[in-house]
Amino acid sequence: MKILKTVAQAREFTSFLFVVALFLIVGAINPDFLSLQNILLSLNGSVVFTMLAVGIAFVIITGEIDVSIGATLGLAATVSAVLIRDGSSWIAAVLAALAVGAAIGLANGIGVMILRIPSIIMTLGINGVVRGLCYVYTGGKWVENLPFDYKALSQATLTGEPGSVTWFYLFAAAIAIGIYLLQTRSRRGRYFAAVGDNEGGANLIGIPVVRTKMTAFLLCSLFAAAAGLMYVSRIGFVTPTAGNGYEMKAIAACVLGGVSLSGGIGSMIGAALGAVIMASIGRILVFMHFSSNYDNTITGILLITIVVGDALLQKRASERARRKRLSARIAAKPGGGA
């Protein structure tokens, strides 16, 4: 009973209900949407966003932001795709992609935590730099003609039959759950939320604020690079604009999943659930007979609506706390009474 209650109160549970409600509503309009096959397609299709959302959740929970993940995905995809196309081993490609991610994450972390550049500006600049490198590295050309067996990786499923859940998605889901457990249960995992919740307070009890935030930026970029590897296998070619705009989808996924943009609140499970919604919006539009051109517009509207609603609620709560604190200062009426 107690477990049920805890689950029902969690912010992630609200996101879960939202996913179910969304599928039911779309399903009511077009029953084809509720077929097992389509649900699995939605899950499998969300794998890139799931990786991005879980990664950026680290940064958002510490109270920062990273808008360079779209470009990071693009560069990691480009570099690994070129290596695979030219016959290098897959391991070399994976290592190269992760090295790209690590370098970008380190740059973001140093810029924000050492040079004290606001994270939105630092990562926006890095986004431009990295996207530019995608063009420079490829000369603006597409990376095509990738070997079939690398592309087939993304199609491999649990049962071996097409249409079942892919190993990619299982991998991403397992990582999300694993990190969720580490982040909520382990001591150092809680540091991320603590730093985002009250940076000054964290510093005062000896939590390494700078190191924690730098780790968050590093992990975020590494996840974006891993998402880039999956992207190459799923799409089968890489354009210089690969991953363009994905940062908004990943941020929206986190927010939908209950991660607060002001930091301190949220988890990877929520972010992963939000990613399923984000990846499904395009499909949902098709099933509801709208043009999928509305995808980005709807994502943006969802993001703003939720963030504004959340901010208003938080502002009200903090205003109420401030007034309560001020009222507590007033001495009792001389001669007794309230």
Next chain:
Amino acid sequence: MAMAQKNASAAPMLSVRNIHKAFGSNEVLKGVDLDVHPGEAVALIGGNGAGKSTLVKIIMGIYQPDRGDVFIAGNKVSLNNPSAALAQGVYLVPQEPMLFPNMSVEENVILGFEEKTADLRKRLLDFTRQMKWEVDLSRKAISLSIAEQQLVEILRGLMRDSRILILDEPTSALTFDEVESLFRVIGDLKAKGISIIYITHRLTEVFTIAARVAIMRDGVITLNGPVGDFTRDDLVKGLLPPDAQENERGEKRPVPECGRGKPVFSLIGFTGYGFADIDLDVHRGEILGLAGVVGAGRTELATTIFGRDEVLRGKAILNGEDITGLSTPKVIEKGINYVPEDRFLNGIYKISDVAANTSSARLYLMGKVFLKRRDERELTNSYVKDFRIKITSQEQSVGSLSGGNQQKVVLARALSTNPKLVILDEPTRGIDAAARGDVYAIINRLKAEGVAILLISSDMEEIVELSDRAIAMYHGRINREFEKDRITQDNLMAAAFGAV
């Protein structure tokens, strides 16, 4: 008692020696010495800006001293960051608790430890039982009252086996029952041999919980000794600058003629967040001084009159007209202007030029669509001349002026609206003596022009110098009201610290 005596004769747990600290050219600590023995509570009192916070932040490793040493249990230590201080067994319970609002009580306490969670939880439960505090450890910190949040902070200190606990005005947001239970907890801590530095603005508390008292003024400790050696009056005197006594003996000042007849501005039972039941009158050409320590509710009172926060009860009357609860633009239009305490935060447009700053409060008078630049220049010129504002040109950005000149620009802006009442909140904080004289001259000129002035200041000397009448606020209420011949630093300080 025997126990306390024995402890006092033992070696001190904490000694600070000759601590100096300056921020820029502002010397905040000028050679501070302080000892705290095991099991002893030392009360640290002092006015705003005396350097208490800076001193405890140095002991907590948040600031590093420019000169001087800190000894803990006889060993010289270097506290380069809070972690180093924690490792030495120092714990600071800040005035506003620094908890993680979205985490549980348990997480708030045990975060940052290396031991097993189960062991930590057991120790935590032991401590809550010792403190006789029944709390659901899974409650989120955001749902706790301030008193409970402070208990969580104390638990954090206990869990770290702290030997030195610093409490920074712990009772400033507590109810009387909560204060009582906090004192019981502090009593238990003392019995355990923990050393306590207790910062407070309430003189009564000094006698209740401390064995020794130290008074800070202007970055030095001016009085230090066993509580039993002093009376309340001694403490109030210790808070005042040494020349204050002489000033008091000056000429018998005449009671001013202004302040008679119908008041320009009145508050009747005015109550809002942070203050209650305020009754006051300000007359034409009168300066009403409003004394009090930080947190007494003075700034909240001013901003609420100015329409920035909700009025809960009572009335504000300007020239016979009820202006209770009007919005800020309406309040300005009716003839009230407010010069805020923190001019950097609320007062100036730093990168705009002098002219734009001066005219910014009366833009609605300066043309319908486009500003009449000539009017703006004339307005600015007249104030620059009258107030002796030192500028190279009207286009100079206000941020590049000195503090005193910035304040003059802010005053000019407030006056450009031809107000009937001006509220000045700490008008000379952080500006040099010469500029201070100029600001006083401006205030006196306003008074001569018949403007009613409400002067909020923590600088008792300033209130004595300028006010025709004065009131002292203490814990959100008016504690005392003084006519001109009774306004002395002594009286004001005693009333502001709740000693009368």
